[in-house]
Amino acid sequence: MKTDNKIMLTGNKAAAWGARMAQVEYVPAFPITPQTEIVETLAQWFADGTLQGKFTNMDSEHSMFMAAGAAAATGVRVFTASSSQGILHGMESLYTITGWRVPLVLVNVSRALATPITLEPDHNDVMSTRDCGLIQLHAETCQEIFDFILIGHKIAENPQVCLPVLVNMDGFYLSFTREPVLIPDKKTILKFLPLFEPVYPVFQASQPMARASAVFGGSTYSYFKMQHNLAAHHAEKVFNDATAEFSELFGRTYEPAEKFHMDDADFVFVMSNSFATKGKAAVLKLRQQGIKAGLLKIRLFRPFPVAFIAQALCGHERVAVIDQNLAPGMGGITYPEIVSSLYPYENRPKKIVSVIGGLGGKDITESDFMSIIDHMKNSDSKTPLYLFDQEDQRAFQRIQKIANVKKEVSSS
Amino acid sequence: MTALAGKYKKLKDLHPEEAITPGTGLCAGCGGLDGLRLALKELGENVLICNAAGCFTLLSVYPFTPLKGSWLYTTMGAPVPAAQGVRDALDIRLQHRELPDKEDLLVMTVAGDGSSNDIGLGATSAALHRNLDFIYFCYDNEAYGNTGFQLSAASPYGSATQTAPNTEFHPAGTEFFKKDLFEIWKAQKPTYIATVSPREPIDLSNKFAKAKTMSGSRMFICMSPCPTGWGFDPKESDLIAKLAVDTGMFPIKEYFEGQVTHTKRPQRRLPVEKFLQRQKRFRHLFEPECRHDIIENIQSHVDEYWSHYE
């Protein structure tokens, strides 16, 4: 195990270091809060010769993802980053380049989507990419961000995957929080992730080819989609192989989901990203009070590790799936995925409730976790539970009141 | 410096090799395809085309391609950013990864006027700002052809399109004049800009031959008579292309080192009617009654243009 260098890094800096140690060769970029620090750092490193290759300032995320995909199809190791509105603006390109089956890593720093416009995090941005066919890894800590970028390149470049990998972190809570991060030495990293050598033909004069040609007829279209689906599913095995090798070389082990005090848990929170840290603190608190709580933190979100999750949750009485996203008119986006993963099993949890909270960066507090436990206990609790209480209502009314006072003054 | 010296004088001087083989799904008499064919004869096989959604997307339908070079279909709005990514990656490999020079590609964008004038213009402007080393080929059929001939910013005043039909209240059909893409590009001072016509193959070939020797952004607008959308018999495609030039409606010119040169000046400009009356999209200007007022507006617009040069 090599732990050469332990430094304090924000999530954003950890992401930049991940790209640096992966020796990425090309970064097309476009700024957006809270991601900007990543591309600023990389711009500096390309400009001062720390990194070899090219950093190109693009004109939009639509252009940026397209350039990223095209460069990957031309045989260089590509990294880029975005967030929120940037993901939506680039969505057409994201679907396009995943269909091209090209390897690259992109970091999304989660930020809630307009409207209303805000800078603070939730997961509707990353969930919008759920179905576009990329691989998704969600990070709770700065160390995970760094490690997932190395692992991400390894998965993306696997000849049986060939897909973009998205590494997600929460804006502010992680992007701007400093944590100690172990940066392994270059030589060991090279063992895990050698310089990029494409296995399949890439654009160059001796290899003329037509890519992404139009298709006629559902069969041809479906064929390519089935291929894409198989590759995405196969990425779970590739993830497990890559993390096993990673564990051997670096001593940190990553399963598709992390089981925290799960063994005897009667109440399980299913969470992801940085708020899982809050969930873990609540689990410890609850256990002090004699409540057997546990937490399952999802790391690999695409492909969805159905069997792993079912195996982790079956046998536990009550499960709360905490979604920091909202599909209005339906509810939480990951909840149905968890439920359908469990449906075939007879020993599935008796109660699986949906919880929606943390929207637009709203904190999930200790008392929120208590009310989730109550919600799980309550036999006729209707799902979902929205973490929006009297106190939130009052906070909103307070700011409304300020505006109303002004209005009265101006109209009098 | 004025016009660059041309390497070809006669048709039989043109490059004998074809880089685009016959048998594509495009319409018979497609002027744009003729233009691209002539361009690729000159540019050769070591070309990668980043294509925008449009008629020409159907050049490569899986598992076929008529091209001897490479092809990458992108989206309607981002063929140029794709060209940027490919160019950047090739440069990185040439510089740092020992890619031999002979493996380099000429990167090209092929896009319709809709992509070029509308949805893709912002990204193109950004690439011009970066002086992207590429060739841009806009085939200008003056509408969104692939979706069935709707208005684009290149649709000419007085033409009927599916989304700007002529009616009692809108007798002209299209009520705005065509966007001047040449001048828009020129404002950013790219290396080279040219307009070309498939009916002027020597002029066209000379321009691509010159562009091939340059680096930076080299921009082309190819007038592209479109029998399907414009409403004429495919066999008249050449005639329509010729009339576009002879009436002065489509000026054939180039921009290089700050100078604009008309490389094929109409000797004596024919009245615009000669061009208009052969096409269904302008029929409402002649039937059921002649709309002299609209035709006069078109003529004045052309006259105004040439008043700066004649």
Ligand SMILES: Cc1ncc(C[n+]2csc(CCOP(=O)(O)OP(=O)(O)O)c2C)c(N)n1
């Ligand atoms: C984002 C997006 N919007 C709309 C379309 C539908 N569409 C496909 S081709 C096309 C017209 C393209 O027009 P133009 O660039 O002039 O090329 P042409 O079809 O005339 O060859 C449109 C609107 C699309 N493919 N993508």
Ligand code: SF4
């Ligand atoms: S519609 Fe017009 S531009 Fe499109 S392929 Fe047919 S002739 Fe060419």
